[in-house]
Structures are given as C-alpha cells and as structure tokens.
Amino acid sequence: MATRRGRLTPIALLVIPPIYDFKAYDFWLKFTGLLKIASTLQDSGWQIYFFDFLDRSHPWMASRSKPGTYGRGKYYAVEVPKPTIFKTIARRFKRYGLPKQIFEQFLNSIPKPDYVFIAGGMTYWYLGVKEVVEIVRSHYPNTNVVVGGVYPTLMPNHARKLEVDHVVVGNDMSLFDKLGIKSTAAIPLWRLYPKLTYGVINFTYGCPLNCTYCAARKLHEQFIIRDWDIVADELLYFGKLGITDIAIYDDALLFKAKEILPKLLDLLHRYSLKFRFHTPNGLHVRLIDRDTANLMRVTGFTTIFLSYETHNLQRQQLLGNKVTEEELISAIEVLRSVGYTGCDLIVYLLAGLVDQPAPEVEEGIHFLHKLGVSIMLSEFSPIPGTPEGEKACQIIDMDEPLCHNNLYFTTLVLGDHSLQQLKSLKNHYNRIIRLTCTSKT
Structure with missing residues (x-):
C-alpha cells in the first residue's frame, strides 16, 4: 500500500x-468492464495502475502500427507454437499484443499492488490471461489476483484452475463488498489511455431475446437502459478528446431506439458534437423502419452491421426467429432510402453451426450479394451453456476453451477446403460492392 497524508492507500x-x-484485429475492442472497475476503485480512494497489451497507441507501437479505417487497426503480432489441438x-x-518485456518493465516501475485485476475476453483467448497471471505471480507471489469478464463468467471452473485468488462471475460484486467498495454506475476510466483512436459505448445492457447461439443472457440477465446522464457525460468526454469514431456495444439497441436516438440527436445538437457511430454487435433487422433509419442517419450512424445469420428459414426459426428474408429486404430498402450504400451495410452470416452444410452458407452469400450489401462471414464459436454449445458437445470437448476457437470449430464442421471456398466467394462479392460504391462517388 502507498502512504497518502498519513494513511494507507x-x-x-x-x-x-x-x-x-489465428487472427485478431482491433475491431473497436475495449474492455469497458475493467475500465468501470478502475473508475469505481478510484472513487473509493484506490491508487490505480493500468496496462493494456492491446493498446495500439502505446509509445512502443509508434513505428509498428499503421492506422486503419474508423480508428481500427492491426495489432503487433508474433508467431508462436500452436497448441497441440x-x-x-x-x-x-500468433500472440497479439505488446511484448512481455514491456509489461515486465512496467511492473518494475510501479509500487507493489495489493490487487491485480485481469480482464478475460473470449474463452479461447484464455492463454493470454494465463500468461499475465504467471508474470504477475513471478513478480508478486503474495498479491491478490482477480480474474473477471466473459471467459470466467462462462467457464468459472476452468478459470479457477489458473493461479488466481478470485474469479468474478458476471456482475457479482461480493468481492468488492468485502473490500468496502461500493458498486456504482461508473463511467469507464478512459483517462487511463494517454491516447484513444476511437471510443466505445453502451446505451443498454443485455437483450430481451434468447437466441440459441448467443451469450447475452449469461452476461446480463436483464435488459436495461443505462442512465442517460451517465451516457451523456461519457459522450461529452469523447467529444473533449476530439474522438470521431464510436462503436456501440449494445446487443439490442433498437429495442429502445425511439427512446434513445432522439435524446442522442438532441445532445449532439446542443453541444455541437459530431461522431461516426458503428454497430459491430449487429442490429435487429425487424426493428428498422423509416423513422428509425432516418434517426440513425442524422445522428451519424456510419457502418450498419445487420444480424441475419442464415438464409435457411427453418434454421432461422430454430436459432431464435428474430428475422425473416422479407424483413431483411425491407430494412435494406429503407436504409438505402435515407442514403446508406452497400459499403455501409454489412450483414452477418453464420458459418459452421454443428449441422450446417456448406451449400446452405453459400446460398446465403449469393442471396445477400443480390441485395447489394457487404457480407461478414461469422465463423461460429460455440458458447458454453447455450443450446448451440450443447450441440457442439457432439464433436468437441466443451470443457476445453481452445475448442471454442471459431476458426478451429468452423474448420471441423465444414472442412478447410469448403471454408476457404466460402471466404473466397464472399471476398469476391465484397470487392464488387466496393467497386460499385467507388464508381458512384
């Protein structure tokens, strides 16, 4: 503990x-949960130190990182031996992120922490968590190590096998209660980043739907709207930083679009803010009407990712029945009518579900190209505790997180040759869409 004015901090x-x-790209990836914990700890009088292996703006990355579109970009990466599986x-x-020695130099420059909080992302990324735990233990054998986030929430028993003291599952705040830390609806502590190339935000948490492949209900039991004043403060902070691009992390934004978007538009006008909003988690197609499309356009929604998943009607119904072919066509028509192009509209299509044949995916690719939109092929990753995850038990060991890797699992289901053919077809059609958009500008 540090000493501050006669007391221990x-x-x-x-x-x-x-x-x-096998692949990783900074597709607006920030761990807001950990940043909110940082804010809560700071409000409770803790001294905060922070290290992000994935920070592309770190000084060491100055000559090693080229900016991509909308604030995104490539991570520094080195090839490493493949796990046997x-x-x-x-x-x-590959290992993506800053080298270990940069982290070790950082540890040598700070006082010994009382607690180390580590963010867990995808279950099949747990090797990164394991690496951090091992480095921390080598420097601070007796420090309390805490792991939280998606990975420990979905696989708490596996996370407990790492050399950690506490595993935080979901939004469980019992550890913080023991430490006398009050849970608050804190704004993520963005100032921990000396430089940001984009921002991320949630207007809502959770999702009212319960699709068979999705973890939203496991990560957030209820669908809630964030306090608008807190959201507004976060956006105003991004505005002060001069940030242009903001990724919206909501799973179900459009369920409350008529309530949220007018407030957002008013805020932008009142403070002369101008952002480009992006929706990487996918929007619910069924909820896009002309009024919503107009609001999205005037508030600065720029890249519109749409969730379609499959062109197979029976499978669509089994997955959650959240969209139909007709609804997708209608949504694309109204989005085009307010000015969006095929380059702005990106539709997610799943590949690699347990009993999904390659021709079904190919049919979906052809269909989406006929609609004149860009296609994002989502290689399926089975999630523990979901119906699709249970099906995956037929062919993999779901207790091993590496088996959830999307490329590995999709290759198991479709075969490498079929998967590469589908990717080539998708890439071919996307090039045509880009050329079409370019010719119109």
Whole structure:
C-alpha cells in the first residue's frame, strides 16, 4: 500500500491480456468492464495502475502500427507454437499484443499492488490471461489476483484452475463488498489511455431475446437502459478528446431506439458534437423502419452491421426467429432510402453451426450479394451453456476453451477446403460492392 497524508492507500493494477489466436484485429475492442472497475476503485480512494497489451497507441507501437479505417487497426503480432489441438489447422498461430518485456518493465516501475485485476475476453483467448497471471505471480507471489469478464463468467471452473485468488462471475460484486467498495454506475476510466483512436459505448445492457447461439443472457440477465446522464457525460468526454469514431456495444439497441436516438440527436445538437457511430454487435433487422433509419442517419450512424445469420428459414426459426428474408429486404430498402450504400451495410452470416452444410452458407452469400450489401462471414464459436454449445458437445470437448476457437470449430464442421471456398466467394462479392460504391462517388 502507498502512504497518502498519513494513511494507507490501497493499490490496484488492472491488466488487459494479449490475445493468442489465428487472427485478431482491433475491431473497436475495449474492455469497458475493467475500465468501470478502475473508475469505481478510484472513487473509493484506490491508487490505480493500468496496462493494456492491446493498446495500439502505446509509445512502443509508434513505428509498428499503421492506422486503419474508423480508428481500427492491426495489432503487433508474433508467431508462436500452436497448441497441440490446432496442429491440423493450416494457419499460423500468433500472440497479439505488446511484448512481455514491456509489461515486465512496467511492473518494475510501479509500487507493489495489493490487487491485480485481469480482464478475460473470449474463452479461447484464455492463454493470454494465463500468461499475465504467471508474470504477475513471478513478480508478486503474495498479491491478490482477480480474474473477471466473459471467459470466467462462462467457464468459472476452468478459470479457477489458473493461479488466481478470485474469479468474478458476471456482475457479482461480493468481492468488492468485502473490500468496502461500493458498486456504482461508473463511467469507464478512459483517462487511463494517454491516447484513444476511437471510443466505445453502451446505451443498454443485455437483450430481451434468447437466441440459441448467443451469450447475452449469461452476461446480463436483464435488459436495461443505462442512465442517460451517465451516457451523456461519457459522450461529452469523447467529444473533449476530439474522438470521431464510436462503436456501440449494445446487443439490442433498437429495442429502445425511439427512446434513445432522439435524446442522442438532441445532445449532439446542443453541444455541437459530431461522431461516426458503428454497430459491430449487429442490429435487429425487424426493428428498422423509416423513422428509425432516418434517426440513425442524422445522428451519424456510419457502418450498419445487420444480424441475419442464415438464409435457411427453418434454421432461422430454430436459432431464435428474430428475422425473416422479407424483413431483411425491407430494412435494406429503407436504409438505402435515407442514403446508406452497400459499403455501409454489412450483414452477418453464420458459418459452421454443428449441422450446417456448406451449400446452405453459400446460398446465403449469393442471396445477400443480390441485395447489394457487404457480407461478414461469422465463423461460429460455440458458447458454453447455450443450446448451440450443447450441440457442439457432439464433436468437441466443451470443457476445453481452445475448442471454442471459431476458426478451429468452423474448420471441423465444414472442412478447410469448403471454408476457404466460402471466404473466397464472399471476398469476391465484397470487392464488387466496393467497386460499385467507388464508381458512384
């Protein structure tokens, strides 16, 4: 603990681990849960230190990172040996993020923390969490190590096998209660980043639907709207930083669009703010009407990701029955009518569900191209505790997180040759869409 004016001040170190995977790209990835914990700890008088292995604006990255579109970009990466389970995958396995020695230098420059909080992302990224735990333990054998986030929430028993003291499942605040820390609806502590190339925000948490492949209900039991004053303060902070691009992390924004978007538009006008909003989690197609499309356009929604998942009617109904072919066509028509192009409209299509044949995915790709939109092929990752995850038990060991890797699992289901053919077709059609958009500008 540090001493401040005669009293002991607890010290916390918060860490975002590197990623171990076949591919990773900074697609507006920020761990807002950990940043909110940082804010809560700071409000409770803790001294905060922070290290993000995935920070592309870190000084060490100055000559190693090229900016991409809308604030996104490539991570620094090095090839590493593949885990045995991946030996049949004809792709290089990499570690994405700052080198270990940068982190170790950082640890040598700060006082010993009382608690280390580590964010867990995808279940199959747990090797990064394991790496951080091992480094922290080598420097601070007796420090309390806490892991929270998606990975420990979905696989708490597996996370407990790491050398950690506490595993935080979901929004369980019992540890913080024991530490005398009050849970608040805190704004993420964005100032921990000396530089941001984009912001991320939630207007809502959770989802009222219960699709068979999705973890939203496991991560947030209820669908709630965030306090508008807190959301407004966060947006105003991004405005002060001069940030242009903001990714919306909501799973179900449009369920409250008529309530949220007019407030957003008013805020932008009142403070002369101008953002480009992006929707990487996908919007619910069924809820897009002309009024909503107009509101999205005037408030600055720029890249519109739409959730369609499959062109197979029976499978669509089994997955959750959240959209039909007719509803997708209607949504695209109204979005085009307010000025969006095929380059702005990106539709998610799932590939690699347990009993999904490659021709079904191919049919979906052809269908979406006829609609004149861009296509995002989502290689399926089975999630523990979901119906689709239960089906995956037929072919993999769901207790091993690496088996959830989307490329690994999709290759198991479709075969490498079929998967590459589907990707090539999708890429071919997307190039045509980009050329069409370019010719019109």
